[in-house]
Amino acid sequence: MTDLERPRGGVPAPKDWTYAPAPEARDVVTLADRYGHFVGGEWIEAEETYTTISPATEEPLAEIGQATPAEVERAVAAARDAYDDGWSTISPSERAKYLFRIARILQERSREFAVLESLNGGKPIKESRDVDLPLAAAHFFYYAGWADKLEYAFPNQRPRPIGVAGQIIPWNFPLLMLAWKIAPALAAGNTVVLKPAETTPLTALLFCDVLRQAELPAGVVNIVTGDGATGAAIVKAEGVDKVAFTGSTEVGKAIQRELAGTGKKLTLELGGKAANIIFDDAALDQAVEGIVNGIYFNQGHVCCAGSRLLVQESIYEPVVDKLKRRLATLRVGDPLDKNTDVGAINSKQQLEKIQELVAVGEEEGAEIYQPPCRVPEKGYWFVPTVFTNVAQSYRIAQEEIFGPVLSILTFRTPDEAVEKANNTPYGLSAGVWTEKGSRILWMAERLRAGVVWANTYNRFDPSSPFGGYKESGFGREGGRHGLEPYLQLDDSEAFGG
Amino acid sequence: MAQAPVLPRGFELPLEPRLPRIGSVDAVALEERAASLAKRSIKREAKVFALELAIRMIDLTTLEGQDTPGKVAALASKAIRPDPTHADIPSVAAVCVYPNLVPTAVARVRETGVKVASVATAFPSGQSPLDAKLEEVRWVVEQGADEVDMVIDRGAFLSGRYAKVYDEIVRVKDASSSAHLKVILEVAELGTYDNVRRASLLAMAAGADFIKTSTGKLPGAATLPVTLCMLEAIRDVYEETGRMVGMKPAGGIRQAKQAVQYLVQLHETLGVEWLTPDLYRIGASSLLNDVLMQLRKERTGVYQSGDYFTLD
Structure with missing residues (x-):
């Protein structure tokens, strides 16, 4: 090197600068030893269980219910009751009120949720803190705003809820995917049976506590946990009117085959190779x-x-x-x-x-x-x-x-x-x-x-629709488009414009 | 008169996919990256390391019309021994003063390892004839300044006369002989990150030892994104030529927490090799006391009142 290339002064650089550990405190989260299913606003004991772990340490975190078809039926029945018992007909601004409450509680408890998300799913705390939680809350805020404006979202189309939505979500953004599914379904007047992914059930289970805090009417949201067999039971359940699935293309195809000819509505958000x-x-x-x-x-x-x-x-x-x-x-x-x-x-x-x-x-x-x-x-x-x-x-x-x-x-x-x-x-x-x-x-x-x-x-x-072409699925989540899969729409001609 | 090389019959085209290309900077993504680096959580021994390093990198600065020999002498004493109650606190890198005060500063810091930097070239505006600027540079070097902080001709830059800017830096570099040359871009007047990148590359090509954000005389001086933009230009020059150019953010860095953020950014952009006052300086005045206060807090576990730190 010429003299131009080397800095003058001769103060040597250190060999390294190791950042001291900066762990987020775990004690904001209190876990139960064992979780059942959240059905009709109550916890029901699970017949069978499995252990959920922290993928970063393989440390067991809690015993989780493995919902049987009978337990799924019970959850679907609770959702049906809640739907018939008022949720589909209460004033839309009431529905908005609950969604706003949920959004605010998520913001207030965001640290607790972020820590639990990272603990159970393995994602960095900076992402659960700065991405997953703010977006999940934003999704509830966004759809709360639509709840009493559906007629403006779909003018001359008489938007009405569908009924009971069976929702199956993946493990990559557990709480955020829950928000993507539950917020539009509730805003549109449906009730829900949701299954979080087998490996990441904990934030969905903690979310049940938020639902109680928000005083959401019993049965409007029901959470059952388990593996693919539980998911299959939701898809097959008689009382489910609409299935929303996010996950692998392979499972998505199997669901589509299963639902062919049943009249159940379906949206799929599957894989990608962008x-x-x-x-x-x-x-x-x-x-x-x-x-x-x-x-x-x-x-x-x-x-x-x-x-x-x-x-x-x-x-x-x-x-x-x-x-x-x-x-x-x-x-x-x-x-x-x-x-x-x-x-x-x-x-x-x-x-x-x-x-x-x-x-x-x-x-x-x-x-x-x-x-x-x-x-x-x-x-x-x-x-x-x-x-x-x-x-x-x-x-x-x-x-x-x-x-x-x-x-x-x-x-x-x-x-x-x-x-x-x-x-x-x-x-x-x-x-x-x-x-x-x-x-x-x-x-x-x-x-x-x-x-x-x-x-x-x-x-x-939340205002931007998201979804795929080809084997990445169909249907859109987010934005005004994200309401559509949760509504029955009449075209204006059938009702005389 | 030094000039950019003249090419026979035609003009220069980049014929290889090489760095540094002037290219462009995406403002949204740059600011996002800077914000994400600023969220690093630096604790305990890693923090003490950063705070001590920050002290060793400070160019302790006073650039006021009201500066006097007495004021500069006090500042120089602070530079040599920032915390008289703790002899193990290192000296800062340099004191940075106006030309007229160079002799005072030089006399005060002699043989202490603390350098004297002088602003020159009609600081802060740079709006004077070239000969006057060169004369000023020669004079401060004769008076014993180790480092010269020059300003670029922003008027020429913004009107697209890049060759004039380049030429002037080459001449100043020449006039500053053995003194270290820091080139101030005055980013607040350049308006875009694209311009900051262009000016950074121009200054380095013309021989700058350091590139520096600001005079400190305008609002909107050093920011994390603009510093990141300059570090990325430095990185490109290093990757292509092996030449290590220094960086000096100046203006607006007042808190120890900010200094740590700047050092994290440096560490994760240019690597550990740049963590030396030979290659990074922080132009500041009130920063030093806040760093001292934080260091004492790390040592004793409690914050002490401002009265325990000297105001110079």
């Missing part, structure tokens, strides 16, 4: 942040994760270099530490699936990069991973991994970017990074994805 497309004129450092947020947010357990990075070939090298450098600064570890960026994988089963697909990627010939990183010995962990040299035909470019694993491909022209982005059975989301406004619009018109983010990624708002 393309995050970086053009050569993009603001590179910010695009790299977007890539990181797109795939490593919530350990990549995000159905709309930007798991395929499409980089314009002319900037491939700087983007990959910057990305690798950035990866080395990600802090993987204790989900309850306020400085953790990437937490624990949600379950052993999911970890094995990620490991399997990553091994396939290496066999297929992709080049793997993982930053140097020490993860705890106990618990389920996977180091943030990047695959370069990925071909469109590789399984890691086609299948949803649902983990912190990014596959990088290149493209040369906007046409090729669109072609590659759309060349997947999925169609949930996409990201476009360019400084050119006209190109953003051009791309958005051509990308077959329910959401297209421009110069950002994984940004959600």
